[in-house]
Amino acid sequence: MSTRDTGTEQLIRDTAKHLFFAEGKLHATTQEIADAAGVNRTLVNYYFRSRDILFDQVFNEAQEVFSSTLDEVFESSMPFKEKIRNLINVFIEETTQYPYRQLFIITEMNRDLVLYSKRSRVNKVKSFIEEIQLEMDNGELRKMDPRQFIINLFSLMAHPLITAPLQQAIFGMNDDEYAKLMEERKELIFETIFR
Amino acid sequence: MSTRDTGTEQLIRDTAKHLFFAEGKLHATTQEIADAAGVNRTLVNYYFRSRDILFDQVFNEAQEVFSSTLDEVFESSMPFKEKIRNLINVFIEETTQYPYRQLFIITEMNRDLVLYSKRSRVNKVKSFIEEIQLEMDNGELRKMDPRQFIINLFSLMAHPLITAPLQQAIFGMNDDEYAKLMEERKELIFETIFR
DNA sequence: CTTTTGTTTAACAATTTTGTCAAACTAAAA
């Protein structure tokens, strides 16, 4: 079965991702996805056969992108501080674009049914943990469980973007003002992490 | 219309909250809620008339609890450090019990339709921000936008609990191990915040 | 130009989820 590739399949996938990850419309129906993509709903079934398959594809892709983003950082051979600086830039950039991606992953994980690939990333992080431990031994970082360091780092990066609507309500800020605050965070996080 | 109060109405509400906030089942149907509560699905309509009304009640209650939790802290008259210590304990306790409550709120906010009370909490936070500013002026805290301080604090507290399933997968930890890590965080966050 | 084949569409069917209603039930009041 050769293909003529009208781009529709990818359009649907991308639109779904945008609704889920960027707009946080976790309940989006196939009709809503089709409408947002400007195509006939039937095409969702034509290309993906079922709603679940589309969801699975988006879910798996999300996991892979998320994973490989981490791996790139974990496995790069830059000096530690540079590596962190790079991570902050890349991660915040991605999370700004797709703030609800992690949220989507977690929601799908909590949905039973879904048999998500549970292959842990233990091995991949291991070297990163060792590297952090080394920095602590050398007095470059405050001593703590290296996992706590990682959790701190990701919390400071991701959470304000995931909860943007709430934060904006609390502080009474509009989108632009909040975006500016997030931009300032890049440096701030770096300083906070390295005390 | 007087009531006999069999507790069923509250049971349904509480079960819904548990599914949404504790288990992260953001897609739960009325049937699933009824099953989890061990009651006939029709009772959801009897007591709440419609699914949407039940959702609205849960949503509003969540917002109120969340808000008043913050207010209690913001408006208390303890010394600053004690106040923060107290906040960390209370907030982590609550978020451990209901890790997905914020997530539920945000998801519902992103769902259009829902006309959530947008009354900002600007006034309530204002005094807290001033208090933080004062601490910074006195050299007790590193100088930064006080809002960033607040965001840091809440990020460090909430995010690891919201993303627990992901973190556990990354680090290959079971529930108990992760719970222990979270317990250790209380002190760690305090130290991190006060550098 | 005609055929072929992949794409798109609309109408229809099936399924899932939600909502309604009357009858059965149950605890308190009369």
Place this chain on the structure above:
DNA sequence: TTTTAGTTTGACAAAATTGTTAAACAAAAG
């Protein structure tokens, strides 16, 4: 005990969502 009124249940209806099919369409091949 009978009555009353709120509660619970099952059967049914309505609505929303998803899936299927045949026909229309369009671009490339022959």
